[in-house]
Amino acid sequence: MxxxxxxxxxxxxxxxxxxxxxxxxxxxxxxxxxxxxxxxxxxxxxxxxxxxxxxxxxxxxxxxxxxxxxxxxxxxxxxxYSLFNLDPQGDNVICVCRGTACHTRGSRTLLEKLCFDLGMSEHESGETKETEKLAITTPDNRFTVRTVACFGQCALAPVVEVNHHILSHVNERTLQREVKALTQGRK
Ligand code: FES
Structure with missing residues (x-):
């Protein structure tokens, strides 16, 4: 090195x-x-x-x-190693897969909608290339949104990890429900 x-x-x-x-x-x-x-x-x-x-x-x-x-x-x-963070993480960490299988099943739209719902700017969520890792934390430190290249669970695409729990075949509605539950402290 x-x-x-x-x-x-x-x-x-x-x-x-x-x-x-x-x-x-x-x-x-x-x-x-x-x-x-x-x-x-x-x-x-x-x-x-x-x-x-x-x-x-x-x-x-x-x-x-x-x-x-x-x-x-x-x-x-x-x-x-992607498991290490060099910046403080939010209380809740949501990780959206940007791999090919997830991408073709709409993970980019999920990511953009998620960032929008959490008040993160489109610039932050949309400007990076698919291959670049993204990590944004809300100013109140409640949420960090990250991306990953592949969770190795492509058959379940699109895959999103919420606080270390893998969610499969995620759509906008289910993701929104998850975020709402976290926002209201139900999780
Ligand atoms: S591409 Fe998303 S889990 Fe493999």
Missing amino acids: TSAAPATTHGAAQDTLDAHERLLIDQAIARHANRPGALLGVLEDVQAANAHKFLSMAALRYIAERTGVPPSTVYGATTF
């Missing part, structure tokens, strides 16, 4: 760690010490322990420092 980590464009909301956060990271590193895939395990644990389910630049720097893994390698892992 040769690319250098950027300064602080992501996760800028948190540029230092408190003692508790450092302790959590130290514990994660100790748990995974000498195990294969240790770095990924540490990153997963640290993200899971974060209230907004993301890895701040400060956390990545600290992980690099404590493990001796070059910062660029640590950062590279977070950008390579």
